[in-house]
Every structure is written in C-alpha cells, then in structure tokens.
Amino acid sequence: MIPLALDPKHLQLAIAGNGALALRRLLALRRAGAEAVLVFADAPEPELAAQAGEFLRPFLPDAAALAELHLLWITDLPEHIAAGLAQATRQARVLVNVEDVPSGCDFHSVAEVRRGDLLITVSTNGAAPGLARGVRRGLEACFGPEWDARVEEIAALRHGWRAEGLSMPEISRRIEALMAERCWLSCPKPQ
Structure with a gap:
C-alpha cells in the first residue's frame, strides 16, 4: 500500500450502500472535510437518507455516474451486487473499497x-x-486534544521563521528542539 493524504475539495467521493455502515462511512468522510459526498442507496435506512440530504441518489451508480467519481466505498450491499459494482467501478477507472473484503479493495481506509x-x-x-x-x-x-493548539503554535512559528528567511533545515531543527524541550513526545504508559 502507498500511504496518501487526499484533499476532499479536489475529489468526488461517493458511497454505495443502504445501512449503518454506509452512514458511519459518510460521517467519517465529513469529519475529514468531505462535504459533498454522494450517497447511492437504492433502499436507504431513514437516518442515512436524512444525513445524505441533497447528496442522496436513490439508486446504485451506473456507468455514467461512476465516470464522475474518483473514489467509491461500497458497503451494506449483498456480496454479488457489491462484487459487480466493484468490477464496474474499476472499469470506469475509479478507485474502490468494498468494506470488509480486502481482495475487493484498491485502497483501505x-x-x-x-x-x-x-x-x-x-x-x-x-x-x-x-x-x-x-x-x-x-x-x-x-x-x-492539546495537540490541536500545538499544531497551531508550530504553524505560526514556522510562518514567522520563513518570513525571517530561515532555511527549511533550520526551521526543522528549531521545531525538533522545541518539541524535545517541552517533552511533547512523552506518551503515558498504557493501562
């Protein structure tokens, strides 16, 4: 696998599924910043339909719909339907993940x-x-949760150091020194 971090603003993401797992995936994608996630559901559970709102498509994607996507998560569908949809998705040159079927995945969440x-x-x-x-x-x-503020602090410092004309290696050295001085990477022992 190749690890990547994708910016959802530049991608058309979609889910094909009807139930609780599709809803869980939708909410996870939204927490990651994906706002316009299409949900293809031919028999959506009420909570999924409500959460999908204007992005609900009351059918499973056909070739034309697949051609508009970049990534598709398939979940909550019978195995034979999921397998056929995954094959069609790959034919459309769209990356696909069939939940809980590693052999059916081009990527893993x-x-x-x-x-x-x-x-x-x-x-x-x-x-x-x-x-x-x-x-x-x-x-x-x-x-x-304290790491949220730490990231903001380091980002502000980095911005200031760049404005001063410091080199990237010097900025990295300063960040590492600050982290060491404050013992930021000391983890509590698991219980």
Missing part, C-alpha cells in the same frame, strides 16, 4: 487520530482492522 490539522493514521493493509483500531486507541492517549 485507515484508523485515524485527528487533532486539528494533525492527522495520524494506522493501517494493517486491511489484514487486521481490529489491531489498527487498538493501535489508534494507544495513539489517542499519546496525542490528546
């Missing part, structure tokens, strides 16, 4: 810790999602 602009991810290449969740919980203890 990662376990994540978000603290403002800080994003820490964990992946097991789809082999052990439960392990990734457990590691994520450990990282949440190490990287608490």
Whole structure:
C-alpha cells in the first residue's frame, strides 16, 4: 500500500450502500472535510437518507455516474451486487473499497487520530482492522486534544521563521528542539 493524504475539495467521493455502515462511512468522510459526498442507496435506512440530504441518489451508480467519481466505498450491499459494482467501478477507472473484503479493495481506509490539522493514521493493509483500531486507541492517549493548539503554535512559528528567511533545515531543527524541550513526545504508559 502507498500511504496518501487526499484533499476532499479536489475529489468526488461517493458511497454505495443502504445501512449503518454506509452512514458511519459518510460521517467519517465529513469529519475529514468531505462535504459533498454522494450517497447511492437504492433502499436507504431513514437516518442515512436524512444525513445524505441533497447528496442522496436513490439508486446504485451506473456507468455514467461512476465516470464522475474518483473514489467509491461500497458497503451494506449483498456480496454479488457489491462484487459487480466493484468490477464496474474499476472499469470506469475509479478507485474502490468494498468494506470488509480486502481482495475487493484498491485502497483501505485507515484508523485515524485527528487533532486539528494533525492527522495520524494506522493501517494493517486491511489484514487486521481490529489491531489498527487498538493501535489508534494507544495513539489517542499519546496525542490528546492539546495537540490541536500545538499544531497551531508550530504553524505560526514556522510562518514567522520563513518570513525571517530561515532555511527549511533550520526551521526543522528549531521545531525538533522545541518539541524535545517541552517533552511533547512523552506518551503515558498504557493501562
């Protein structure tokens, strides 16, 4: 797998599914900054339909709809329908993830810790999602809510140092020194 961080403002993301897993994926994508996620659902549960709002498409995507997408998550669909839709998605040259079917995935969603602009991810290449969740919980203890303010502080310092004309290696050195001085990477022991 190749780790990437994608800016959802530049991508058309979509979900195909009808139930709780589709809703969970929609809410996760929104937390990541994706606002216009299309939801293709031929029999959506009420909460999914309500959350999808104007982005609900009351059908599964056909070739024309797939051609407009960049990434598609497939969940909550019968196996034979998901497999056919995944094949059609690949034929449209769109990346696809069939939830809980590693062999059906061009990409895997990662376990994540978000603290403002800080994003820490964990992946097991789809082999052990439960392990990734457990590691994520450990990282949440190490990287608490205070990291949101730390990122903002370092961003402001970096901006000022760049305006002063400092080199990138010097800026990096200063950031590392500040982190060491403040012991920011001292994690509490797991319980």
